[in-house]
Amino acid sequence: MTVASGVLAVNNDLPIRTHLPVHSGKVRSVYWLTQADSARLIEEKGYPVPSDTELAIMVISDRISAFDCIWKGEGDLRGVPGKGAALNAISNHWFKLFKEQGLADSHILDIPHPFVWIVQKAKPVMIEAICRSYITGSMWRAYEKGERDFCGIQLPEGLTRDSKLDELLMTPSTKGILKGIEGVPEADDVNITRENIVNNYQAFNFKSIDDVALYEKLLKEGFDVISSALAELDQIFVDTKFEFGYVKDKDGNDKLIYMDEVGTPDSSRIWDGPAYREGKVVENSKEGFRQLLLSHFPDPDILLNKERMDERTALANDNELPVEVLMQVSKTYTDIAEKITGQKIVLSDDPKAEIIKVLKDQYQLID
Incomplete structure (x- = not known):
C-alpha cells in the first residue's frame, strides 16, 4: 500500500443516487439526494428538519489548494494524507461547541464517515x-x-x-x-x-x-x-x-x-x-504551505499577482512537489487536529471504498 493510495484526491465520482449534477469545489464535492431519499432519511434518522427538506452528501477530499490552484506531489501524490479527515474533525469540533454554547446551528445533520457530512440545503x-x-x-x-x-x-x-x-x-x-x-x-x-x-x-x-x-x-x-x-x-x-x-x-x-x-x-x-x-511565527495552518510555495519557486510574483493567473495555473499543473513537503503539511494538519479535538486522526488505506460501504450498508444511497 503506497502513501498515494490512501489519499482521496477525486471525490466527485462516487456512485451515490442524485438528482442534480455533482458540484465539485476546490476541496469538497456535493451530491444532492433525490427527493425520495431525502424524505426517507429524514424519517429514518429523525433529522430535525421539515419532511420536504433537500439533503446532500458532502464529501471532503485530501486535495490541497493555495493561490487558487490545486497542487500535487511526486509519485502520483494528488493530495495530503490525513488532510480531509483533519479538516472535518476540526470543523465538527467547533460546530458542536458553538451549538453547546448557544451560538447557532450548522448545516450538518449527520456524520456517517470522517470524510462525509449529510447536510441540509442552505x-x-x-x-x-x-x-x-x-x-x-x-x-x-x-x-x-x-x-x-x-x-x-x-x-x-x-x-x-x-x-x-x-x-x-x-x-x-x-x-x-x-x-x-x-x-x-x-x-x-x-x-x-x-x-x-x-x-x-x-x-x-x-x-x-x-x-x-x-x-x-x-x-x-x-x-x-x-x-x-x-x-x-x-x-x-x-x-x-x-x-x-x-x-x-x-x-x-x-x-x-x-x-x-x-x-x-x-x-x-x-x-x-x-x-x-520568542518573536517567531510558526504556522499551524495552510499559511505555512503558502509560504513554502513562495520560497520554492524563483518568481513569487506569479503566485501573488492575479494578473498572472495563466502562469500560476501552469506552475501548479507542471510541477510535482517533493513528497516530504506534502508529508510535512500532513503532519501540520493532523497534529493541530489532534491537539484541538483530543482524538487521533486515523489515516485510511482506501477512504473511497470505506465511504461507499457505509453509504450503501447504513444509508441505502448506493445501488
Missing part, C-alpha cells in the same frame, strides 16, 4: 466573513504599501508586522460575483464595507436588516469561542473566514446558521504560542 449569505485579530498576510502587505482603509475601517499609523490589533476587525468580501450594487465591483472576492451590506442587505441574501447585526454577533462570538479554546492549548487564533446561510428549522422557520467549515487550518491562520512569544 441558502448562503453572499459574504466571505473574515475576522482578523493580528495584522499579517495580505492586510500587512497592503498596510506596508500605505493603505489604511480596510473595508471602511481606518487603521492607525505605526503598526508592525504580525502584531496584535487593538480590537477584532471584521473585513468582509463578496462571495461570488454580485451585480448591480452601487460601489461594489462585479467581481468575486472584493472587499466591502458594513455600509455596503446594510444598504443592500437583500442583495447579499439577508432575510432582514436585523440579520446583518446577527451575522456580526455570530461572527464575533464564534471567533471568541475558538480563540479562547486555542489559547488554552497555547495556540493563537490569528484570523479566519466564516460563512453563513439560512436553513429551515423543524417548524419551517428560517434560521441563520454557520456553514461550510470553521476554524480549520484551511480557513484560518493559527500560530504557535511559545514560538510567537
Whole structure:
C-alpha cells in the first residue's frame, strides 16, 4: 500500500443516487439526494428538519489548494494524507461547541464517515466573513504599501508586522460575483464595507436588516469561542473566514446558521504560542504551505499577482512537489487536529471504498 493510495484526491465520482449534477469545489464535492431519499432519511434518522427538506452528501477530499490552484506531489501524490479527515474533525469540533454554547446551528445533520457530512440545503449569505485579530498576510502587505482603509475601517499609523490589533476587525468580501450594487465591483472576492451590506442587505441574501447585526454577533462570538479554546492549548487564533446561510428549522422557520467549515487550518491562520512569544511565527495552518510555495519557486510574483493567473495555473499543473513537503503539511494538519479535538486522526488505506460501504450498508444511497 503506497502513501498515494490512501489519499482521496477525486471525490466527485462516487456512485451515490442524485438528482442534480455533482458540484465539485476546490476541496469538497456535493451530491444532492433525490427527493425520495431525502424524505426517507429524514424519517429514518429523525433529522430535525421539515419532511420536504433537500439533503446532500458532502464529501471532503485530501486535495490541497493555495493561490487558487490545486497542487500535487511526486509519485502520483494528488493530495495530503490525513488532510480531509483533519479538516472535518476540526470543523465538527467547533460546530458542536458553538451549538453547546448557544451560538447557532450548522448545516450538518449527520456524520456517517470522517470524510462525509449529510447536510441540509442552505441558502448562503453572499459574504466571505473574515475576522482578523493580528495584522499579517495580505492586510500587512497592503498596510506596508500605505493603505489604511480596510473595508471602511481606518487603521492607525505605526503598526508592525504580525502584531496584535487593538480590537477584532471584521473585513468582509463578496462571495461570488454580485451585480448591480452601487460601489461594489462585479467581481468575486472584493472587499466591502458594513455600509455596503446594510444598504443592500437583500442583495447579499439577508432575510432582514436585523440579520446583518446577527451575522456580526455570530461572527464575533464564534471567533471568541475558538480563540479562547486555542489559547488554552497555547495556540493563537490569528484570523479566519466564516460563512453563513439560512436553513429551515423543524417548524419551517428560517434560521441563520454557520456553514461550510470553521476554524480549520484551511480557513484560518493559527500560530504557535511559545514560538510567537520568542518573536517567531510558526504556522499551524495552510499559511505555512503558502509560504513554502513562495520560497520554492524563483518568481513569487506569479503566485501573488492575479494578473498572472495563466502562469500560476501552469506552475501548479507542471510541477510535482517533493513528497516530504506534502508529508510535512500532513503532519501540520493532523497534529493541530489532534491537539484541538483530543482524538487521533486515523489515516485510511482506501477512504473511497470505506465511504461507499457505509453509504450503501447504513444509508441505502448506493445501488
